[in-house]
Amino acid sequence: MIKHNPIEITLDLREYKETLTDSKDFLQLWKNLNPSFIGKKLLDGQNLKLRARDKGVIGITIITSPKEHAIITGNTPFAIYSVLEKPTKKHKCHVCDDYAPFICVKDRTKRMCPVHVTILDGNMRPYSRNNIPKCKGSNEPATFWCDGPECQQNVAWSENYRKKHPTNPDYNYCKSCYDLKFPKCSDHRCQDTGVIKCEYVNPITKKSCSSPVCNRHTKRWQVYGPKKRGLELCPTHRNTRSLTDEEIIYQIIAGTEKRNGLIRYENRMNRGRIEETFLFPSLQSFKHIFLNTRKKAYRLSDINQKIEKLALRLGKDRFEQEMKRTIDYSQRKRAANMRRGESEKEKGQAYFEKLKQLLANERSMKMRQIANLIEFSDFKPTRKESTATTEGILFVKLDSSYRGFFIGRGGQTKKKFGDTLNIQIRIEKD
Numbered sequence: 001m002i003k004h005n006p007i008e009i010t011l012d013l014r015e016y017k018e019t020l021t022d023s024k025d026f027l028q029l030w031k032n033l034n035p036s037f038i039g040k041k042l043l044d045g046q047n048l049k050l051r052a053r054d055k056g057v058i059g060i061t062i063i064t065s066p067k068e069h070a071i072i073t074g075n076t077p078f079a080i081y082s083v084l085e086k087p088t089k090k091h092k093c094h095v096c097d098d099y100a101p102f103i104c105v106k107d108r109t110k111r112m113c114p115v116h117v118t119i120l121d122g123n124m125r126p127y128s129r130n131n132i133p134k135c136k137g138s139n140e141p142a143t144f145w146c147d148g149p150e151c152q153q154n155v156a157w158s159e160n161y162r163k164k165h166p167t168n169p170d171y172n173y174c175k176s177c178y179d180l181k182f183p184k185c186s187d188h189r190c191q192d193t194g195v196i197k198c199e200y201v202n203p204i205t206k207k208s209c210s211s212p213v214c215n216r217h218t219k220r221w222q223v224y225g226p227k228k229r230g231l232e233l234c235p236t237h238r239n240t241r242s243l244t245d246e247e248i249i250y251q252i253i254a255g256t257e258k259r260n261g262l263i264r265y266e267n268r269m270n271r272g273r274i275e276e277t278f279l280f281p282s283l284q285s286f287k288h289i290f291l292n293t294r295k296k297a298y299r300l301s302d303i304n305q306k307i308e309k310l311a312l313r314l315g316k317d318r319f320e321q322e323m324k325r326t327i328d329y330s331q332r333k334r335a336a337n338m339r340r341g342e343s344e345k346e347k348g349q350a351y352f353e354k355l356k357q358l359l360a361n362e363r364s365m366k367m368r369q370i371a372n373l374i375e376f377s378d379f380k381p382t383r384k385e386s387t388a389t390t391e392g393i394l395f396v397k398l399d400s401s402y403r404g405f406f407i408g409r410g411g412q413t414k415k416k417f418g419d420t421l422n423i424q425i426r427i428e429k430d
């Protein structure tokens with residue numbers, strides 16, 4: 001038997017509705033097609049369209065038709081060289097048949113196209129139509145995940161509940177998380193966000209008040225001098241005048257201890273890379289607090305004693321033990337404060353003696369009486385960095401019945417003495 005070369009063809013199944021998967025399907029198809037060629041003549045490059053009843057159209061292209069096959073018989077060999085097929089979509093959308101790159105996180109058998117997927121704001125998790133998360137508040141289909149501290153992107157909400165981040169529109173919150181993250185100022189008339197937390201320490205619970213306050217409604221208690229940020233107090237705790245001496249000392253040291261605790265904590269978190277700055281107000285700062293809030297002029301040694309008394313009263317709990325350690329640790333600093341106070345006092349006393357001289361030399365009888373009555377209280381030298389032009393402030397005490405005369409009209413007389421000595425003179429209130 002002569003070996004014949006096959007007729008080489010290409011099958012075009014792009015308009016054929018049935019899907020062929022393996023060689024058996026192809027053999028079957030060919031068996032059905034072959035009879036329609038018998039008795040025909042096929043030429044190179046010829047294109048044929050065969051109608052396959054309701055299954056569509058099959059296209060055939062003859063690549064080569066060897067001469068020996070002038071007329072096709074039932075025995076003519078064929079070889080299919082290639083098959084053109086409709087591109088199949090591996091992943092179909094369960095709604096529309098389009099390509100579906102998303103899988104529903106609630107029902108992994110459902111795939112979605114970009115049109116039929118639901119992705120809520122705040123998290124890329126894809127959902128199919130019937131599995132859209134429900135709003136926690138209204139049970140309606142949700143539109144966003146809350147980024148807040150309570151929900152942490154695990155609770156979904158609908159539009160009515162959406163509160164946007166004040167500056168970054170990519171973040172959304174439910175109402176309760178928003179209020180936690182951006183609390184209202186404790187001043188009940190104020191609508192601002194309370195960005196500052198009250199540092200008053202409750203002496204029973206040993207916890208900071210922490211009430212949120214805005215920049216306008218906080219009272220900054222300058223216990224660390226004019227340069228450093230003082231302790232912040234909310235409207236409830238801002239009235240430091242209502243505190244006793246002991247309470248003032250306690251609040252200043254307890255608030256300081258909370259800050260020191262925060263510095264120690266941050267230092268641990270950063271493996272000691274933050275330079276530890278130990279905070280403790282100077283005795284001079286305490287002195288000014290007493291002058292301002294209670295109009296009491298204590299000596300530095302009095303204040304030092306009050307601090308040491310507090311250390312003895314402190315409890316066994318962890319916080320007060322740390323307060324005690326801070327007080328013990330500040331001992332050297334307090335001693336240095338007192339030495340500085342002594343030398344300032346000496347300087348001040350020298351000015352005071354000169355002032356008494358000036359008063360004694362006055363022609364007025366009353367002025368000469370004042371020279372005998374006036375008392376030295378304190379002296380605060382002008383700091384190097386200050387812009388004041390005088391050498392410092394001399395605080396004096398004087399009986400109230402002589403004050404007006406010493407001060408003079410519009411403060412003229414007192415100022416004249418001050419100018420002569422190149423200092424400011426202040427009369428301490430009782």
Ligand SMILES: [Zn+2]
Pocket residue numbers: 093094095096097098112113114115116
């Ligand atoms: Zn779709």
Ligand SMILES: [Zn+2]
Pocket residue numbers: 146147148149150151152155173174175176177178
């Ligand atoms: Zn929330």
Ligand SMILES: [Zn+2]
Pocket residue numbers: 185186187190191192213214215216217
């Ligand atoms: Zn406010």
Ligand SMILES: [Zn+2]
Pocket residue numbers: 198199200209210211233234235236237
């Ligand atoms: Zn408070």
